[in-house]
Amino acid sequence: MSKEILEETSGSLTRAATEARGLAIDAVHACSSGHLGLPLGCAEIGAVLFGHTMRYNPAAPGWLNRDRFILSAGHGSMFLYSWLHLSGYDLSLQSVKDFRKLNSVTPGHPEFEETPGVEATTGPLGQGVGNAVGYALSGKRAAARYNTAEHTIFDHHVIALAGDGCMQEGVAREAIAFAGHSGLDNLILIYDSNDVTLDAMAEVTQSEDAESYFGSVGWDAVTIDGHDLNAVAEALQSAKDNDNGKPKVVIAKTLIGKGIPEVAGTAAGHGEGGAKFAEAAREGLGLPAETFYVSDETTNFFAARNGVMKDHFAVWEKTYEVWASQNPGLAAELQDGVAKSVPEDLLDRIPEFDADHKDATRGSGGVVINAVAKLVPQLVSGSADLYGSTKNYIKDDTDFSASNPSGRNIWFGIREHAMGAICNGIAYDGLFRASGATFLVFADYLRPSIRLAGLAGLPVTYIFTHDSVGVGEDGPTHQPVETVSGLRVIPNLDVIRPADPEEVAGAWAAAMHRTSGPTALILTRQGVPNLSSFPVAQRRQGASLGGYVLKKEEGDLKVIIMASGSEVEHALEAASRLGEGVRVVSMPCLERFDRQEDAYREAVLPGSCQKRVAIEAGVTNLWWKYVGAAGQVIGIDRFGLSAPGNVVMQELGITADKVVEVVEDL
Ligand SMILES: Cc1ncc(C[n+]2csc(CCOP(=O)(O)OP(=O)(O)O)c2C)c(N)n1
Numbered sequence: 001m002s003k004e005i006l007e008e009t010s011g012s013l014t015r016a017a018t019e020a021r022g023l024a025i026d027a028v029h030a031c032s033s034g035h036l037g038l039p040l041g042c043a044e045i046g047a048v049l050f051g052h053t054m055r056y057n058p059a060a061p062g063w064l065n066r067d068r069f070i071l072s073a074g075h076g077s078m079f080l081y082s083w084l085h086l087s088g089y090d091l092s093l094q095s096v097k098d099f100r101k102l103n104s105v106t107p108g109h110p111e112f113e114e115t116p117g118v119e120a121t122t123g124p125l126g127q128g129v130g131n132a133v134g135y136a137l138s139g140k141r142a143a144a145r146y147n148t149a150e151h152t153i154f155d156h157h158v159i160a161l162a163g164d165g166c167m168q169e170g171v172a173r174e175a176i177a178f179a180g181h182s183g184l185d186n187l188i189l190i191y192d193s194n195d196v197t198l199d200a201m202a203e204v205t206q207s208e209d210a211e212s213y214f215g216s217v218g219w220d221a222v223t224i225d226g227h228d229l230n231a232v233a234e235a236l237q238s239a240k241d242n243d244n245g246k247p248k249v250v251i252a253k254t255l256i257g258k259g260i261p262e263v264a265g266t267a268a269g270h271g272e273g274g275a276k277f278a279e280a281a282r283e284g285l286g287l288p289a290e291t292f293y294v295s296d297e298t299t300n301f302f303a304a305r306n307g308v309m310k311d312h313f314a315v316w317e318k319t320y321e322v323w324a325s326q327n328p329g330l331a332a333e334l335q336d337g338v339a340k341s342v343p344e345d346l347l348d349r350i351p352e353f354d355a356d357h358k359d360a361t362r363g364s365g366g367v368v369i370n371a372v373a374k375l376v377p378q379l380v381s382g383s384a385d386l387y388g389s390t391k392n393y394i395k396d397d398t399d400f401s402a403s404n405p406s407g408r409n410i411w412f413g414i415r416e417h418a419m420g421a422i423c424n425g426i427a428y429d430g431l432f433r434a435s436g437a438t439f440l441v442f443a444d445y446l447r448p449s450i451r452l453a454g455l456a457g458l459p460v461t462y463i464f465t466h467d468s469v470g471v472g473e474d475g476p477t478h479q480p481v482e483t484v485s486g487l488r489v490i491p492n493l494d495v496i497r498p499a500d501p502e503e504v505a506g507a508w509a510a511a512m513h514r515t516s517g518p519t520a521l522i523l524t525r526q527g528v529p530n531l532s533s534f535p536v537a538q539r540r541q542g543a544s545l546g547g548y549v550l551k552k553e554e555g556d557l558k559v560i561i562m563a564s565g566s567e568v569e570h571a572l573e574a575a576s577r578l579g580e581g582v583r584v585v586s587m588p589c590l591e592r593f594d595r596q597e598d599a600y601r602e603a604v605l606p607g608s609c610q611k612r613v614a615i616e617a618g619v620t621n622l623w624w625k626y627v628g629a630a631g632q633v634i635g636i637d638r639f640g641l642s643a644p645g646n647v648v649m650q651e652l653g654i655t656a657d658k659v660v661e662v663v664e665d666l
Contacts, residue, residue, distance in 0.1 A: 006052065006233050012301040013051045013229050016086055017043035018285050019298050021259045023085070024078040025282065026291040027099035027106075029275040034100060034108070037256040037270040038076025038163060041194050041226070045252060046079055048232040049159065050087040051305060053240065057313040058088040058306060061116045064142075064338070065156045065316050068135050068429070070120045072128025072162035072172075073192065074109040079161075080118065081106045086298060088306050089117040093292055112428060112456040120428050121456040124448055126169025127421050129189065132160035133175040134425015134434070136187035136247070137400065137410070141380070142431050143186075144406035146330055151323035153334075156186070157240050163192045164202045167210070171448070174418030179247045180218030181413075183402025187247040188239045189219075192226065194256040200267050214249045226252030245402060259285050337378040337431045340459060340515040346375055347509035347540055353501040355532035361565070362465040362523040364501035366391030368508045369435075369463075373397065373408065376433060376512055380426065381463075382410030383437040384419050389525075390437035392463045416442050420449025420460075427458035433512065437463035439471075440522060441480040443487060453518040454492035461511045462520040467497065468617035470526040470566060470649060475642030482619045484564075487520050488590055489622075496589040497522035497616075498543055499550075499568035500531045503588055506543025510592070513544075524566050526645050531568070539586075546592025549604055551575055551584035559611045559663055562587050562626060567615045567654060574659035582663070587614075590622065611666045617654045632662045 006013070024039035039046075054067040071080045078099060084091045091105060098104035105115045109123030119135070122128040135158040143154040166172050179187055191210060195202045214221040220242070224231040232252065239248035257269025260281045268274070274281070279289070287293055324331035336342075343349065350371045353364065373379050373394045380400070387393045393409055400407035412419040419436040426434035436446075443450070443464050453460045469479040487495045496507040496519060504523070511519035531539060534550055542548035547562070551572060558581030563571040568586050575582040585604055587593060593601065605612070605626065612631035614623040620635035627633055634653060641648045649655065 006230050009051065010229050012297065013047040015295060016051055016298045016301065017047040018287060019294050020046055020082040020086060021285055022282055022287045022293055023082040023096055025259070025275060025278050027078050027081070027096055028272050029278040030097060031100040032275070033272050034078055035075040035271055036078070036260070036274050037194070037196065038073055038192060039079040039082060040259045040269070041254040041256045042076070042079055042161065042192050043258070044227045044229050045161065045190060045192070045232055046083045048229055048236060050083045051301070052233050053236040054159065055156065055309065055312060057309045058090070058117070059310065060313060061089065063313055063316070065154055067156050068119050068158045070122065070128045070132045070135065070158070070160040071110055072122055072132065072160050072166045073125070074122030074128060077106070077108065077110050080110055081115070084115065084117040086294065087302050091115060091117070093294065097292055120425070121452055124452065125165040126172035127424070127449060127452060128160055129162050129166050129172035130175040130418050130421020130449065131425035131428060132158050132187060132189065133179045133184065133418070134422035135429050136179065136184040137182065137422060138426045138429035138431055139186050140184060140405040141400065146334055148323065148327060150326070151319055153320060153323055157188055158186055159188045159190065161190045161192060163194070164197050164206065167191060168206060171417040171421050174415035175421055176214070176219070177217045178413065178415055178418055178422065182400070183245045184247045185243045185245050188236065189247065189249045191249055191251045192254055193251050194254045196256045196265070196267050196270060198267065198270050210251050218246055219249050220244070220246045221249045221251060223251040223253065226254035227258065333377050334431065340430070342376050342512045346372070346512055347506065349375055350505045350509065352536050353530050355530060357501055357530040358527050359501065360524045360527050361498055361501070361504050362389070362391045362525060364504040365463060365465070365508070365521065365523045366393070368505050370395055372508050372512060378431065379433045379435065380408045380410060381435045381437070382412045382419060382423070384412045384416045384442070385414045386438055389439070390463055390465045392435065392437045412436065416445035417449065420446030423460045424449055424453050424456070424458055427453065427460050428456070433459065433461070435461040435463060437465065439466040439478065440464035440483050441466065441478050443483055443520070450487070450493060450518060450520070451490055454490050457492065457516050458518055459515050460518040462518065463523065464520055465523045466525040467522045467565060468524070469636060469640035469652060469654070470524060470617060470645040472645030472648060473642060476639040479640030479648070480618070481636045481638070481640060484522055484618050485622050492517040494519040494589055494591045495522060496520070496543060496592070497565035498588050499565055499586050500528055500539060502530070502536050502539040503543045503586070506540035507588065509540070510544040522565065526566065528566050528569060531572070542586055543588050544592065545596060545600070546589035546594070547585055547587040547604055549583060550586040553581050553583040555580045557581060557583055557606065557609045559583070559613070559666070560585055560605060560609055561659060561663065562612065562614045564588055564616050567617055570615055570654070570656040570659055573656035574663065577656070577660055578663055587626070613659060613662050613666070615654065615659055617649065632666065634658055634662055
C-alpha cells in the first residue's frame with residue numbers, strides 16, 4: 001500500500017533527502033560546529049517522516065491531533081531544522097544559515113518553544129526517549145478521556161528518533177520498559193542504528209541484540225535498511241496502522257555521515273569533521289555549487305503536501321467544533337488543560353486543617369493533593385513505587401494502565417529517572433499537569449530531567465518526602481542533607497519546603513498556578529504541628545511569597561530567626577524563650593522570596609537588623625545570603641546518622657536549644 005504511494009513520490013523524497021543533506025553540511029560548515037552524522041545518515045528517514053508518514057500542519061504547530069516528533073538524539077539538531085524548514089514550518093532559510101548563532105531559532109540543540117515544531121528540549125542523551133513515552137502516555141490518556149463514541153479528537157502517534165547513545169542511557173531503558181508494560185501502542189521509536197557513537201565504533205561499548213531486547217520488554221521490533229525509502233515508509237506505516245497494545249521500534253540500519261565518503265561509517269562522521277569536505281560532498285550528492293540550496297521542486301512538493309495536511313486539519317477542526325458543542329464540559333476541561341489554567345480560587349477551596357492537626361507534611365500533602373485533584377482534573381500523580389510513603393495517591397481515581405489509560409495515578413515502578421523524563425513529556429504535551437513522587441534523597445536520580453524541566457519551563461510538580469535526617473533509623477543513605485540546597489541551585493525550579501499543613505496547601509496552590517517552570521515540594525516524614533496560633537491565610541499566602549513574617553517581634557526588632565519546614569517549630573520555640581524583640585521568618589521557598597519586590601523583602605528582613613540566625617536541617621551554604629556576615633546558620637554540613645529521627649536531630653544540633661544558644665552568642 002505504502003509502496004504505491006511512494007512510487008509517485010519517491011523521486012521527490014529522494015531529492016528532498018539530498019537537499020536536507022546539503023543544508024546540514026552547509027550549516028555545520030558555516031559555524032564550524034555541530035553534528036553532521038545523524039542529519040546525513042537519517043536523511044531518508046526525515047524525508048519519509050515529513051514527506052509521507054507524519055500528520056502535521058506547519059501553519060498550526062500546536063494542532064492537538066498532530067503526530068508528535070521528538071529528536072531524542074538532539075545533537076543531530078540540523079536534521080530537525082532542515083526538515084522543519086523544508087516542510088514549511090516558520091523556520092526560514094536564513095535561520096538555517098544562522099545555525100548556532102546568538103539568538104537564532106536554530107540553537108545548538110533543539111529547545112522547546114524556541115523553534116516552531118520542536119516538541120522537546122533534547123541533547124542530554126536518552127531524555128527524549130523518556131519524553132516520547134510521556135507524550136505517548138498523555139496521548140493515550142487524552143484519547144481515553146476526550147474521545148466519544150461519535151467523535152475522535154485524539155488518534156495521533158508519537159514518533160521519536162534515537163541513536164545508540166540514547167539507547168545506552170539508563171533513562172531510556174527505564175522508559176522503554178515502562179512503555180512496554182503500559183502498552184503504549186501509539187509510540188514509535190526509530191532507532192538510528194549506525195553502529196557508531198562519538199569516540200568509536202559502537203561495538204567497543206555494546207553488543208546486545210536490539211530486536212531481542214525490545215521483544216523482551218513488550219515491544220514489536222523490526223529491522224530495516226534506513227536508506228531504503230520504501231522500507232522506511234512501510235515500517236512506519238505498519239507501526240501506525242497496528243494499534244495492537246505494543247509500542248513499536250523500527251531499527252534502521254544507517255550509514256553515519258552518508259554523503260561525505262571521507263568520514264561516512266566511522267566515528268569521524270559523527271561531529272563536524274566532515275564539513276571541511278563540503279564542496280566535494282555537495283558535488284558528490286549532485287547538488288549545485290550554491291550553498292543552502294533548496295530546489296523549487298522540493299518547495300512545491302511540500303507546499304502540495306501542506307495543502308493536503310490543511311485539509312486534514314480542517315476536517316479535524318470541524319469534528320472538534322461539533323464535539324465541543326456536544327460535550328461542553330469535556331471541551332472546557334481540555335481547553336483549561338491547554339491553557340494550563342486552574343481555578344483562581346483554588347487555594348480558598350482547599351479545606352482548612354483542624355487547629356490541632358499534627359501530621360507529617362507528607363501526610364498533609366496527601367490530603368491537599370486529593371483536594372487539588374478534585375479542582376484540577378488535569379492533574380495526574382505518579383510515584384516511583386512509594387505511594388505508601390509519599391502519600392500522593394489520588395484516592396477518587398484509578399490507576400493508569402494499558403487497560404485503563406484514563407487513570408490518574410501512574411505507577412512508574414522504581415524508575416525515578418524515567419519518571420522525571422516522562423513527567424516532562426506529559427508537560428511538553430501540555431494537556432495534563434504532571435506530578436511524580438519519591439523520597440527526597442533520590443531526587444538526584446532524576447536530577448537531569450528536573451534540570452531540563454527548569455530549562456524548558458515545564459510546570460511539573462515533584463513531591464519529595466522524607467526530607468531530612470528526621471527520617472531517622474534508615475540512616476545516612478536515606479537522610480538528605482545536601483539535596484534541598486542542591487535542588488535550589490537549579491535555575492527556574494521553585495523548591496518549597498512548607499512548615500505546616502496550611503503552608504502545604506499554599507505550596508500546592510503555588511505549584512498549580514505556576515505555568516513557567518517546575519516546583520519541588522519538600523515534605524517531612526516526621527510529624528509537625530499545625531502552627532494554628534497564626535492566621536491560616538497568612539501561612540497559606542506565605543508559601544506563595546516564599547518568605548514572610550510568621551511571628552512579629554514584640555517591641556523593637558533585635559533579632560531575626562529564619563527557618564524552613566520542620567525547623568520553623570524550633571525557631572518559634574526559641575523566639576518565645578528569648579522574649580521581646582525576636583522575629584520569626586518562615587522561609588518555605590527561597591526562590592519565590594527572591595522574586596518579591598525589594599520593598600517586600602526589606603520589610604521581612606530589614607537591613608537595620610543584622611542579628612540574624614537561620615536554621616535548616618541541611619547544608620548551610622545558601623542561607624548565608626540571608627543572614628549576612630554578622631549572622632549565623634545552624635545546619636548539617638555532614639552526612640547523617642543511623643538512629644531514631646529525634647535523636648539524630650538532637651545529636652546534630654537541630655533544636656530550639658541550639659537556636660537560643662546561637663542567638664545569645666551573636
Ligand atoms: C547524557 C549525555 N552524555 C554524553 C553526551 C555527549 N554525546 C553527544 S552525541 C554522543 C554519541 C552518541 O552516539 P549516537 O547516539 O550513536 O549518535 P551518532 O554517533 O549516531 O550521531 C555523545 C557521547 C550527551 N549529549 N548526553
